[in-house]
Amino acid sequence: MFIDKVTLSIKAGRGGDGIVAYRREKYVPLGGPAGGDGGRGGNVIFMVDTNKSTLLDLRYNRLIVADDGERGKPKKMHGADGIDYVVRVPLGTLVKDIKSDRIIADLTHVDQQVIVAAGGKGGLGNYHFMSSRNTAPDxxxxxxxxxxxxVIVELKLLADAGLVGFPSVGKSTFLSVVSAARPEIADYPFTTIVPNLGVVKVADGRSFVLADLPGLIEGAHQGKGLGYQFLKHIERCRVIIHIIDMGAEDGRDPINDYEVINNELRAYQ
Ligand SMILES: Nc1nc2c(ncn2[C@@H]2O[C@H](COP(=O)(O)OP(=O)(O)OP(=O)(O)O)[C@@H](O)[C@H]2O)c(=O)[nH]1
Ligand SMILES: [Mg+2]
Structure with a gap:
């Protein structure tokens, strides 16, 4: 299943508390304060995983909680930091804070990772508070x-070029010819129901990513058909390729098709 939008509640770990403790050793009377610091709480980190192409995994994982930091220990020892929770998402994923409506992370590079919720700082142990006036802070x-x-997690596929057009005009056929992708091809409308990506290799050794989308129809921007909700996946394309059926066999006219699709794209926001 292709899932491109989920909402999640995320919670970073709480910092561990500092502690009150004193140095206790034989022959050291009145050993000074020695309570250690608490560890940092675990962060919630979103990280690009190029093996993923949908947010499906997150759909069943509505609450994401990172580990708490450990309490400080005697002898000025630090508690361990909480373990970070790493959420793996496809390239092109956006993370938006629902309350402030701000984009927290826009994961557009391979290997990119962003702390979406920071763990709390650990508390300081009592030895930090020692002074000449108070040599044994309690x-x-x-x-x-x-x-x-x-947060809202939204996937906007990152393709260099995208294919748009009416259903059954040959978009998937085009992708299958220029790339190694093997999308389903059939002579009925809406064969393609989720975006397909293919890598197109160019003669000089370079390559680019081409996206094939479900077909659009007149009134798509008012919710007709199913192509419209996928237009966000070509929002970031540098090139949009409009495929037009010149056969005019379905009773449609190529010039009119061209204008209808352009109107739908114009109405997209
Ligand atoms: N005659 C002719 N038929 C074609 C051409 N390209 C594709 N077809 C046929 O047209 C039909 C639809 O092709 P698809 O590639 O599935 O079309 P699509 O635009 O991806 O369709 P949807 O996914 O439904 O939007 C298939 O039966 C193809 O074999 C072409 O250049 N000429
Ligand atoms: Mg198709």
Missing amino acids: FCENGELGEEKD
Whole structure:
């Protein structure tokens, strides 16, 4: 199944608390404060995984929680940091904060990763608070809360060029001829129901990604057919290739087809 939009609640880990402790050793009377610091809470990180092409995995994972940091330990020892939670998403994924409506992450590079919710800082142990006036502080800091957010995760496929046109005009056929992709091809409308990507190799050794979309029909921007909801996947294409059936066998006219599709693209926002 092709899923290109999910909402998630994410929660980074809480920082571990610092502790109050004192140095206790034989022959060291009145050992000073030695309570260690708490560890940092785990971050929630979104990372590009080029093996993924849909947000399907996230659909069943509505709540994402990273590990808390560990409490500080005696002898000035740090608690361990919480383990980060890494969410693997396809290239072209956007993460948007629902409350502020701001884009937190736009993952457009292979190997890119972004901290979407930061873990809380660990609290300081009591030895940090020692001073000449208070050589045995009996207090420490608590760890801070991790960030908590509700986000919309949206996939906008990253292709260099995209194919648009009426259903059954030969978009998938075109993709199958110029790339190694093997999309379904048939003589009924809406054969393609989710976008297909193919890599096109050019003679000089370079290559680019071509996207094949479900067909568009008149009134698509008002919800007719199913191609419209996929137009976001060619929003970021540098080139849009419009395929027109010159046969005019379905009772349609090529020039009119051209204008209808252009109107639908114009109405897209
Ligand atoms: N005569 C002719 N038929 C073609 C050509 N290209 C594709 N076809 C046929 O047209 C039909 C539809 O082709 P598809 O590639 O599935 O068309 P599409 O635009 O991807 O269609 P949807 O996915 O439904 O939007 C198939 O039966 C193809 O074999 C062409 O250049 N000439
Ligand atoms: Mg097709």
